[in-house]
Amino acid sequence: MGFVERNSAGAIVGWFACEQPFASELIADDDPAVVAFLNPPLPFPSISDRQFFQQLAVQGVITQAEALSAVQTGVLPAALVAIIDGLPAEQQFSARMLLTGATTFERHHPMTDAIGAAFDWTAAQIDTLWTAAAAL
Known part of the structure; x- marks a missing residue:
């Protein structure tokens, strides 16, 4: 479990192990949105x-x-x-x-x-x- 910060569109922009003043939403580590945020796609090579x-x-x-x-x-x-x-x-x-x-x-x-x-x-x-x- 961790705490997430979201932008105005609802996308996760931060994940924290401890609650933060700007991140108070508790969410499971295996939530698909958390997994996607923590594992962004690799950048394309030249x-x-x-x-x-x-x-x-x-x-x-x-x-x-x-x-x-x-x-x-x-x-x-x-x-x-x-x-x-x-x-x-x-x-x-x-x-x-x-x-x-x-x-x-x-x-x-x-x-x-x-x-x-x-x-x-x-x-x-x-x-x-x-x-x-x-x-x-």
Whole structure:
């Protein structure tokens, strides 16, 4: 048993063995919310440019030729150029530089979310891409 602190949405943000002025709710250690709080998911690893473009090809988002071209010369696949072209003008150069020059990609980078949104992917689908790419 322990005491939890919750945020305004009711999510656990702290767990304590002893009651605290801000944590007076007694809860079982095996309560699913406590278990989830005490065992957060591991952060996603960085993936290389090769892993990123290869997994996009594996999933059929870009062709194998586009994946090879992207890692050999930094030529962006048409699907990603379209995403960049849809960004505000002041963000386009940075996005092009990031995607053509990056040697690793971070799961929680804003550009990752923008790519996911452009493909109508959920966060879970982006997570699946990352997990699969990291295993390549």
